[in-house]
Amino acid sequence: MGSVTTDTHDWVPPKSTIARDFGSASHTYNPAARLQRYMGQVLLDQLKEGLHQAQGADGLQILDLGSGTGWFTGQLASIPGSQVTGVDIAAGMLRYARSANPSGIRWIEADAEALPLPDNSVDVVFSNLMIQWCRDPAGVLAECRRVLRPGGRLLVSTLLEGTLDELREAWHRADPGHQHVNRFESEARFREQAL
Template identity: 45%
Template sequence: MTEMVIDKRRVAESFSRAASSYDQAAEFQRQVGSNLLARLPERFAPQAIIDLGCGTGYFTRALTQRYQQPVMGLDLAEGMLRFANSQSIAESSWVVADAEALPLKTGSQDLIFSSLALQWCPDLLRALTQAAQALRPGGCLAFSTLVEGTLTELQQAWQTVDGFVHVNRFMPLADLQQLLAMAGFGRWHCEVEEHVLRYAQLSGLTQELKALGAHNLNAGRPGGLTGRARLRALTQAYESFRQPAGLPATYQVAQILMFKES
């Protein structure tokens, strides 16, 4: 993604506003993060651990429990960190930080864990190289991110209504893999999971995206309120995807482990 696509200030503000509602709507996010956590090698025993893009601290707490080590939560959204601090144990620490400018000493970390956060980085390669610099030899960056094909049903439905950008755009898998190869890690592995969520009505999806703070954050979105006529047209267009189990919303998730050379 380029700087023209994502405005990090707007990202931080949107997720800060969603702090109190996030956990109630985050079942999919918890599943993705749990899958990422399960991919870490069983014998891997990190001591210095970062949860990058920690949000409400759900996986900060999970990492603390798994490794029995203090975990530092980093996030761009100050509101998320305030909420995380109110929900968490005293051993946790919270720092407002940008993944593209990590406030970490070179070679200071064993594990940087980041679930569904780095897709909001305008310069993902910079974020990856920052992580590589902060890791010790043998350290791991474990992250999940959304790739092209995510929310394709919503994107296609909007295309029948108007020409504006209503759906967040995500990186093609081939472009992501190219960045992974350039980031300076000794070895890495990337696997894509497809998750299909289902809703009784379109409003269930749109309300969930708003509760998560993950509604449209791209440049080029229409200004002002979406008119009722356009919403009716969108609802009608989305109905063409209806299946017996409900309206599908597809997410393409890249699960990635990257190891720094020992």
């Protein structure tokens, strides 16, 4: 285990703002989510390629962390033997996801930094483009470690330093002194937290 200095990612908006803004975007999100689809599909393909592990008596427990509109949650639920839980901080996203997906998926409104799930209860954590919205990514990864069973799998995609630099530079020239584009952390720092 590497030592990790804790720093708050104070450029990330407060959770209440994230929950409100994603919730109110739930009905317009899917048509605009081309990057999210692309990246989530890469994660899903990786998961399916490596799915050889034995399941517990309660099936293959999959957690979609930051499940949004449930686009991938529904696909995870079609994996034979899977029992899927979608967790999101935005009530509006969960409402949309529940209505757009088959019943049988469990939906929980919760913060990824404090998961209301027991230790060693999940076989797979799938999290597509959620963790960059958290001020404490190390805390999220610690929660993932806590809920994963031994031999469980963590599949996470995120945005790293360098993303949207051109847009950031353009805004900097047009409106210096105001941050219009989210910041992202370096790959080295992210990997350090994942240890």
